[in-house]
Amino acid sequence: MPALLVEIGVEDLPAKEAGLIAQAFRENFLRALAEARIPHGKDRLFWTLRRFALLMEEVAEKQEDFEEEVRGPAVAVGLDAQGNLTPAAQGFLRRYGAGPENLIRRRVGAKEYLLLRLKRPGQPTAEVLRELVPQVVRGIPCSKSMRWDGKWSFLRPIRWVVALFGSEVVPLAVGGVPAGRRSQGHRFRGGAVEVRVPAEYAEKLRASFVLADPEERRALLLHAIRAVEEEYQAKAALSEDLWDLLLGQTEWPKPVLGRIPPEFLELPEPVVVAALREEGKFVPFTQGNRIAQVFLGFAEGEGDPELVRRGYEQVVGIRLRDARDFFCQDRKRALASRVPELKEIMYEARLGTVWDRVERIRFLCEILAEKLALPPQLLARAAFLAKADLLTVMVREFPELEGTIGGIYARLDGEAEEVARAIEEHVRPRGKGDELPQTPLGVALSLAEKLDGVIGPIRVGEVPTGSRDPYGVRRRGSAAVRLILEKGLRLDLFALIDEAAGQYPGEEPAEKVKEFLWERLRSALEERGVSHDVAEAVMAQRSGDCLGVWERAQALQDLVGQKELVDLALAFSRVRNITRGSEVDRFSPELFLEEAEHALWHAYLLVRERVAEAMADHRPAQALKALLALKAPIDRYFDEVLVMHEDQRIRENRLGFLTALVHLFLQVADLSRLVVPG
C-alpha cells in the first residue's frame, strides 16, 4: 500500500504556536481517517514555522466497505391497510434506487418503521482526501486567525500544499491553493523542492536547508548549548518559554556565539538574563550567580557568522544600555516611596486597586505570622513592598522580572535581607514546574499573595470554568496547596479564610473558596500518586489542615494492596453500613449484653488512645497501625451480636457505640471508600 504525504506551507507561524498547530493537524488528520474508515500504518509528523506535514505509511487505497441503514417512513405511513406500498414508501425506494424486496421493518422507539439496508462500497482514498484534508486544516484551533484573501482564515496565510499518495498528486486544494508535489526549501538557500514520493520528503528538505523534524532541531540546539556550557564552565539560563521559541524560530538553526560588552556585566544578573532571552532572542549563561560573558543565538540559515555575530552584539549592547537606563531611572526613588501609587493601578473593578490587594495581603500575613511563628514586622514590611515594583520601568519592560527586581531594589534601599528575599520569592511558583520560595518569610508572603488571588476573585463570582480563568485563580490555588504540602505548613487554612472573610467584597460565601481549595487539594494528591479511592478515603471529612490530609493519604497509600488493610477495610465497611444515617455516638457500656461487645469496647478504648496520641504527633501511619487491632474484635462482634435488637434501648446503644467507632476511624480515613479486590 502506498504512503501518503500532506504538507501545508505557510507564512511564518508564531514560533511558540507552530508545534501546537502541527500536533492539532496530526490529531485531526488521524481522527478523520479513522472516521472515513481508511486504515493506515505508522505516521510521522514534521514541522517548522513555515510548514507542517504528516507522512503516513501503508495507507489503504480505498475506504472499507460498509453497510448503512436508512430510515424511511413509519409503517403506518408507508403501508396501506392492505399492506401495499403507499406513494411515500415508493418515493423512499426511488430515492435510494432500491426495490421493495430490500425493505425491512423495525421498531425504533415507540413506532415501527420501514428501513433500507444499503451496501456502501468504499470510495478511493484519493477521492475522500479531497474533502477531508481541507476540513482537517480548517479544524485546527488558532490563537488568533487572520484573513488574507477574503475566503479562508487561518493563523497565517497558506502558500503551498503538497499532497502525494504514492507517487501521485492528490488533486485537492487548501486555502485556495491547489496541491502539487512542489515544496519549498529554506527561504534563502532552498528554492523549490520537487518531492517524487512521500518517503523522500525529509531528506529532500534537508538537502534544501530545512530540518523538518523538530527532534532533530532540538538535538542540534541542545548540542550547541552543551558545548558552550562545557567550554565556559557555565550554565544556560533556559526557560520553558525560551525553549519553545528557540525550537520554533528556525528551519536551519546555526549557532552563533557572541560576547556581552563588559561594561554591562555589572548589571544584576536577572536583568541581563531577562534582556537576553526576551522574545527568545538569545540564550544567556550564568557562572554561579554571575552572568557569563558569552551568549548564544541561533541564526536562521547559512548566513555569514561574523556579520551575524556583530549584529547580535550590537543588539545586545543596545538592549542592555536600555536596561541600565531603566535601572538608573528606577533607582532615583526608593521602592517604598512608590507604594502609594499602587492606588492608581486597577486590579479588578470590584476588588479595587493593587493597593487594596496589598492591604489584604498584609492582613493575611498578620494571621500567618501568628500561626507560623514568624517575625510579624518583617513580614508586614515585605507585604507592604511586595507589589511596588509593578511601578518600575524595569518591570514594565521586562515583566518576567516582577518580584525579582523588587527584591533587588529593596536590598539596595537597605531593607532587611529577609524582606528583600521575601519580595523576590513571593511571585513563586510562577507555574507548575517552578521553584518554591526558600525562606520562611518568602513562603508566607507567597502563600498570602496566592490566597488573596483565590479568595478575591471567587468572592466576586470569578470561579474558573473550563479554560476560562482570567485571574489565574486555578494556578494560584494549586500554588497555595503546593506551598502548604511541600513546605510542611501546619495550619488550618479554612479557619484562616474565615478570619479574613470580612476583608473581601462580593456576595459569594467563603464556603465557595473552601470548596475550591478542597478540590485543588484533591488534584494535588492525585498528581502526587495518591489513587482516587485513597483520596476519597482521607477526604471523606473536610478539614482545613491540608498537610494533615496529605500525610494521612501517604500513610494509607503505603498500605494499599496489603491484606491486613483489605481485611480491616471490609470489617469497617460493615460498621459503616449499619450505622449509615446515625450521627449520635453516645452509648453506655452497662447496656452491653454480649461478651463480644465488651471485647470490642475494650479494644476501642485502647485504640482510641493510641490514635489520639499518633494524630497529635502527626504520625498517621501509627494511627492506622493502631486501627488494625480492631479488625478481629469487629469481626467477632458481627458474628455474635445482633445490632438490630428488638429492644429499642439496646439497639440504639449498639448503634451509638458503632457510630463512635466510625468517628474514630474517620479521624484517619474512611476505609469504606477503598476499592478492595474481589
Next chain:
Amino acid sequence: MRTLQDLILALHLFWKEQGCAIVEPYDLEKGAGTFNPATFFGVLGPRPWRVAYVEPSRRPADGRYGENPIRFGLHHQYQVILKPPPPAIQDLYLRSLEAVGIVPQKHDVKFAHDDWESPTLGAWGVGWQIWLDGMEITQFTYFQQMGGVDLDPVSVELTYGLERIALFLQGRESAFELRWAEGLTYGEMFRERERQFSIYHFEKASVERARLLFDFHEAEARECLAQDLVYPAYDHTLRCSHLFNTLDARGALATAERETYIARVRALARACAEAYLREVAGARAPR
C-alpha cells in the same frame, strides 16, 4: 547606502517600481505612519491602493533628552501600504532589503511573531517584527480592522524603522552619529530638538492647557462629523491623539483616566471611519 537620505531614496525607487504612489508625510503630529490619512482612509473600502511615504513619528514618552542612542521622541518611519497584498509579499519585502544594500542571505533574518494593535485607532492586525541579526527593523502587519471596521480586502502595512536600518547599514552604535547627508549628521540635525522636546513633554507642558486643548479638538471633531466633514474631523482626531500622548508622557494620567482618554480618541476614529465609508468611499471621491 552611505547616508540616511540614500536609504529613503532607494526605498522610494523600489516601491515606486511596485506601483506605489509616493506621497509626502502628513502635516500633523502623529505617533506612527499608520495615522496618516493615506493609510487610515486608504485601507478602508474595496478599492485597491498602494502607497509609500516617510512619516516623522512623534512619541513623546519615548524621548530620552537626546541621550539614548536609539530612542527618540521623534523617529522616522518608512511606511508602505499594499491593498490587496500580493501572494509573494514576504519575498517582495526581502527584495526591498536588497534594494537598500542588505543581502538577506548573509544575515539572520527572522519573521518573529508580533501582532499589532492600536487601541486609539480601533485597529489591529497580525504579523511580524522582522529581525535582522536580532535587530527589529520592520513591522509587517496584515491589517484586519481599522477604525473598528473589518477590512475587505485586507491590507499589508510595512513599517521600516529608518534609524535602525541606517545604524545597521552604516555600522554605527548611536543614531546621532548617522550621516543623514554627506557632511551632516543625525545628531547635528536632531539632538537639540530631542533634548528640548524631552524637557517640554516630561517637565514643562501645561497639563491643564493640554486637557483643555483635547476637549476643544474633540468637540471640533464632533462638530465636523455632524456635518459629514470627514477629513477635518480626522485632523482633530489626530490632534487629540497627540495631546493624549503628551498628557501620558507628562505622567498626568492615572490608569483609569488613561483608559478613558484612549476610549475617547477611539470613538472619534471609529466615527471617522464610518463616515468615510458612508460619505466618501461610497461615491463622491475616487478613494
